[in-house]
Structures are given as C-alpha cells and as structure tokens.
Amino acid sequence: MKTLKELQNEIVPSDRKIFEECAKNFDNVAKPVGGLGRLEELTEKIAAASGSAKIDIGRKCVLVFCADNGVAEQGVTQSPSEVTTAVAGLMVKGVSSVCVMAKCCGADILPVDIGMKMTCPGIRDLRLGAGTGDISEGPAMTYETAVRGIETGADLVREMKEKGYRLIATGENGMGNTTTSSAMTAVMLGLSASDVTGRGAGLSVKALAHKKNIVEQAIRVNAPYAADPLDILAKLGGFDIAAMTGVFLGGAAFHIPVVMDGLISSVSALTAVRMCPDVRDYIIPSHISAEPAARMICSELGVRPVLHADMHLGEGTGAAALFPLLDMAAAILKNAATYDDL
Secondary structure (H helix, E strand, O other), X not given: OOOHHHHHHHXXXXXXHHHHHHHHHHHOEOOOOOOOOHHHHHHHHHHHHHOOOOOOOOEEEEEEEEEOOHHHHHOOOOOOOHHHHHHXXXXXXXXXXXXXXXXXXXXXXXXXXXXXXXXXXXOEEOOOOOOOOOOOOOOOOOHHHHHHHHHHHHHHHHHHHHOOEEEEEEEEEOOOHHHHHHHHHHHHHOOOHHHHOOOOOOOOHHXXXXXXXXXXXXXXXXXXXXXXXXHHHHHHOOHHHHHHHXXXXXXHHOOOOEEEOOHHHHHHHHHHHHHOHHHHHHEEEOEOOOOHHHHHHHHHHOOOOXXXXXXXXXXXXXXXXXXXXXXXXXXXXXXXXXXXXX
C-alpha cells in the first residue's frame, strides 16, 4: 500500500497529446464533427487518463463503500443505521439497485465494509471502525484514520487495475452521509448550511430544517480549517468519503479514470482535487444529483455531467447509468465508418 505522500508525488496531469489525438480520431468518424457532444469529450478524457488514444474501456466496476455515521443518531435521516447493513447484504447477494443496473452493462460490483456499525457476512472487510463519531458533538474520526481511509481506497484502485479493470466508479451506502457531505461542502465552498443541505432520501420540511441546524452545529463545534481538506474530512466527513477520496487520488496515481457519482462521491472528488489539483484530469462526471450541493461541487470542479435525471438513490447508480453511454461512444470511435472509408 502506498502512503498518501507517495500517492500525491506520483500524480501528474493526464496526457493532453493523447486527448487531442483521440479528438482528431472522432473528427474523422463519418458523422458531424462533435456530433456526440459531451460523450466525445468524456471519451477523450478517458483516453488521456489511460494513456492511449486507442481507447478500450473493457472491464468496469463500481466500488461501493458501506459505512455508518454517528450523526444519524440526531434524526437527520429517515432510516436507522441497521438499514446500512441490510442494503450491504443485498449487495453481497447481487440484488441491490446498483447490482441490477451493473449487470445490464457488464460491470462488476465490489461492496466494501469500510466502517458499518454491524458487520455483514460475505462483504469485503476493510473496516476503519464501527461507524464514525457524531459530528454534531465532535470530530468524525482522527486525522490518522482519515489518512488510512484514503490509502485504503487508493490501494483498491491498484488492486482493480492489476485485475484488469480499466474504468472504476465510486459508490456508497450509509445512513447520514448526505449530512456529512453537506457539512464538508459548506466549509470547502465557504457557504452556509442552508445553501448546501438537501432532503437526502426524502426528509420533510421540518426534518430538513433540523438537518440544517445539525450541519451548522457540526461546523461550529469542530471549527475545521477551511484551507486543509484533510482536517475538514477528519472532523466532518465519513469513512466512505475518506475511502472514495483515496479512489480518486489512486485513479490519478495509477492512471485509471474514475467515474464520479452523486453528492457523496462528488465531495470526495473535490477533497481529492483540493489535495492534488491534477486529480481533476482523471474524474469522469456522470449525473447531476438532486442534492443542491452536488451542482455546486460540479461547478467548482469544472465538470459537466451528461445525465440530468434528478437521481438521489446512491450506491453508485448514477455512475453505473453512464457506463452504457461510454461503451457506445467508444464503440463508435473504434468501429464506425470514417471519412477515409467514404
């Protein structure tokens, strides 16, 4: 396992020449120039990140990090922590929403217990603890645990690359993680809790107001240093966010493009970019989440997701929904007639 410092030292910008070569190849396909719109741009970005203009997406997977958050005890979510373990069990059986979607497009799912309160038989065990601390009362985790979570996520990217995967998507499962994500977003973007906090899985107006108060309280109690993304993560984040931050850093270090899902995934991507700006070259945006903070983060990252479906399911479902479109764009680049053929 590479240390966080080693990962950061290995990250370089993606290959711009390959990006331009891939774009030139698209222009030679017998279609209107730029006819596939942003799908061309995403495909070119994958080529540049992977290091070859002869794009071959090949094997795809979704890494789903399951974790519980202590702040869930404050009534900021509709479901108790037991639901996290129940959904993890469905993933192990291959019948959760993201599993069903992934099967449709030939992708694999790897659910990971990165820190649930209760264990789940059959799941990959990389636990950082039995849930985080309650951020409304104190820090979510220690600085050292946050670093360990990042390194764990990055090491999974290395493992997936060695197994032949060429595209990795990020997913999560955990009660209360839109609260931790909202708190981190507020600090990183310098916004109020009211600006960034949404309904999550469907809170009532009254419950949403309470959630916003809890986010404000968490920021006030922990007083994170806005210029230090690791401090923000340790004080306000979750084990899932730590691991996904590592996935984005690992994607850049090992030259594997990483598909960003919704709010929790985008917070992780922003954390990784704040730690190492060149990570931005390796992020493939998928969809615009219904959560308000997700749109703000996409704007901050300068990425434009192509799917606008008001999804807020989690698990990596938005990222999985992008897979078939990427496969089709890559197939056109590889197999469609060219102007030379004409």
